[in-house]
Amino acid sequence: MGNPRKWKRRHEKSEDDPFRTPYQRDRDRVLYSSAFRRLSGVAQVAAVNEQRVLHNRLTHSLKVAQLGRRLVQHLKQGDSAEAREFRKSFGINADVVETAGLVHDIGHPPFGHVSEPVLDACLRRAVGLEGFEGNAQSFRIVTKLARRRTEYAGLDLTRAALDAMLKYPRPRPRSADDLFTAPTWTDRRFGSKWGAYASELEDFRWARKGATSSLRSANAILMDWADDITYATHDIEDCFRAGLIPLHDLVSDRDRIARHARRRLGKLPDFEPALFDAGLDKVISRFGKITSSCWDTRQNRSAMNVITTANITDCVNAVSFAADPPHIAVDARCQYLVEALKELTWYYVIDKPSLAVMQEGQKRIVQSLYDRLRDCLTESPKSPRLPIQLRSIYRELGRDPDFDSAYRGSAEAREARAVVDYICVLTEAQAVDLDERLSGRSHSSMFGAWFS
Structure with a gap:
């Protein structure tokens, strides 16, 4: 498995499993999480309710994971002792890259990238928050929002898996001038965005322990390249179809x-x-x-x-x-x-x-959903108008010392973050349905409610 520090977990201290490595357990934890299953309801390019069988974020992520594993296998060809030692020292691992591929889009909001500037503007208006970033949201989901045990938050993935999912291994830089540091765009060692909120800074530092500055890990480079290949190939197939x-x-x-x-x-x-x-x-x-x-x-x-x-x-x-x-x-x-x-x-x-017009409507749905849920939360965190999961997220934020420390106990930051976190665990169909219900445009009854 390589460096023992890389297969440690932040919370669990023992690996009592006779037939799986820690990295294989990471992969299984992701596959069995509801956060991963949700991606079947988030679009890749076309809407997930199209009659044609097109890719969604879940099938995209599965292909990224599969291709990432093949990239590692390609690099592991060759039998000389020198070549084996050369590869081993870099810590590349097929299970780690596969897990990173599975989770790399897990924080995508409904409607994908089109929603990101909307949520970014919403969070920037709240006191102290640094805005929204889909990659940082993915890191937040696997370290805080996803749950498998009551003793700790997140999926408690190994250090290697967390480092591999960090395509942009840094918190938000102070200025836009600091975002891109690569001398050429084909230099895969660097990324042009950022990958962790201040509220996950301790998890980020733990994941990056021993890493070099803002360089991606070898596993992260392979996952990112697998993402590019997969996106480039299957989107053409869908659009031709x-x-x-x-x-x-x-x-x-x-x-x-x-x-x-x-x-x-x-x-x-x-x-x-x-x-x-x-x-x-x-x-x-x-x-x-x-x-x-x-x-x-x-x-x-x-x-x-x-x-x-x-x-x-x-x-x-x-x-x-x-x-x-x-x-x-x-x-x-x-x-x-x-x-x-x-x-x-x-x-x-x-x-x-044709796509721009549809995306404009999607932006309005996300903005409306944020505004209405935020108003309800501001009025009363215990309001029966709030979905149960949103109330739970808001309550957990109040108990999170990392969030409190990062944003100085700001009530405004807590409300805004809770609403955005909730929106990012919805499928697109759920987002549309909830917005219609809150705005009085729904023809559904209370018996069809999925959020209570």
Whole structure:
């Protein structure tokens, strides 16, 4: 299992399990948590209630976990004693990367990224709070909000698992200028965001004990790369299936796609348009196997499988060991290939009015839900109008010394954080239903209530 410090837990002191390693127990704890199951009700790109069978946050997370395990297996090829010792010293572990892949999106609010600026603005208005960040919310869920024992909060994952899920291993920097520290955007050692609230600072410090500054761990780099690969491949499949991306006829749009990408990515440090164009041309060439706009032909479905396999194989082979800490590198050309794949979704789907209009409505639902729940909580924490789980979250915040210390006992901070925590444990269907009930627009009765 490598370094014994890495498989320790903050709360439980013994590992009395004859057939599972501590890292395997981490994985099982996540899979059996309600916080993980909830992701089946959170969208990836398309709404989870679509008639077509598309990816959601749960199936995305399962694929990230699976691909992360394969990346570790790829790196562990080779039988020389020197190579084995080289790998062992970096602490890469397939179970750790898989667990990190399972939990990396566990803090996503309903409707995903579109809700994050709304919740960020809500928290920033509260005294002392640093705003909202989906990665920090994921860390908060596994260390505080998810419960498996009455003796402690969170899932009590090992130090290695917590460190591996920290794609952005730092609290919020004091200024936006401090957010990106990598010399080039293809340097996977750094991240451009932050990953822990002040209320989880002690858990963060414990997880990062012995780590180097704000460098990601080797396991975190592998999980993050698996996330990029998975997102880039399955979103294209979903959007083609829905008739949104004309994979059979990309050549005519090639130059417009490239110009759109330069506007979107041109500010990245050391972005090289020629490398992006090479990646885009490779993507378009591969999708030449798609013969028509119809997903449901046997030929197109088989072709898509061949293309996805080729793209993933390239991305797995792009990972190698490096001399500098944390000793994991990803070939830059393959990173441009992944960005070219992502660009198809950006060009044809994300930057289109049909999605923007729907997202505007989703933002309003989240804002309305926050305002109404916050008003009820401010009026009385014991109000029968408050869902039981929200009352429980609010009560637990009052007992959390870390939260009290971080925000100086601010009642306003406690109310705002409790409401946002509650929103982030809802599925999208639950968020819509609760907002309709609170606003008087629901046609449901008290007998259909799920929150009491």
